[in-house]
């Protein structure tokens with residue numbers, strides 16, 4: 001069915017959502033079919049309704065993580081709601097969640113892999129809202145996890161789309177009520193053992209109170225500004241990587257002439273290109289000292305390379321070289 005479902009009431013909340021999705025589609029996916037990652041919660045359910053109204057053809061993709069006894073029933077209900085809302089198809093994707101990196105990271109990995117396998121070339125929309133963005137920024141700031149994490153989520157990180165990053169969570173809940181849909185309330189969303197839940201229910205309200213309101217939009221705005229700044233620095237790093245001659249190791253002289261923010265991004269991009277994805281700020285700063293504070297120091301460890309070996313960056317004849325060092 002290409003037309004909106006019969007229950008799409010035109011209320012202010014529904015209109016706000018439709019407008020957000022319409023803008024996103026016009027910018028990133030005009031005329032394309034889209035998938036919606038549907039958990040059954042308020043955000044992605046409201047998103048599904050708006051997407052059906054605005055996009056030609058919408059497929060709901062519901063991941064069943066199999067972690068709770070009622071997960072299959074929750075997923076089936078979400079898929080049924082998606083069909084009622086007018087999705088051309090609604091698929092439940094059962095996944096097996098591993099353990100590596102902790103339960104949340106493992107579930108996330110399994111979810112994205114399943115969505116990627118099911119999306120059939122289409123972009124997939126997520127229900128992350130302005131409030132989710134604000135929580136991400138606050139978490140990134142508090143953990144000192146660097147500019148990339150404070151930049152929060154981007155509206156389009158192909159193939160993943162987030163049309164609701166400027167929409168408040170209250171609006172998605174209102175839209176569900178307006179549409180007569182009862183979203184699933186995930187008990188994890190109110191469990192205080194999750195850091196995010198405490199940020200949402202304790203830290204942000206306290207900050208709102210102390211700062212006189214407007215904190216979540218301010219955090220989200222900061223993310224957008226940093227994304228714009230970050231894009232410029234990333235582009236400069238791509239250029240520097242080419243100039244420094246990544247293939248045969250990076251030229252120290254070329255790196256040294258660049259500002260530190262660009263230099264560190266360049267080294268990070270170079271390492272990532274070589275498959276080193278776990279380098280931290282501490283690693284990158286130690287590599288940087290091989291460039292700016294050279295006094296013959298030894299190679300710098302930059303991440304694991306399987307059992308019995310580690311990857312290091314060494315300064316050799318005026319170039320940075322990535323080497324495998326055997327651990328004795």
Ligand SMILES: Nc1ncnc2c1ncn2[C@@H]1O[C@H](COP(=O)(O)OP(=O)(O)OP(=O)(O)O)[C@@H](O)[C@H]1O
Pocket residue numbers: 036037038039040041042043044045061062063064065111125126127128132186189
């Ligand atoms: N099981 C799932 N299947 C498909 N998509 C999911 C699933 N869980 C989360 N998502 C997607 O990721 C987004 C963010 O998920 P998160 O767990 O942070 O929020 P949520 O409370 O589930 O949000 P929502 O209110 O949309 O359910 C959701 O809006 C949805 O698009």
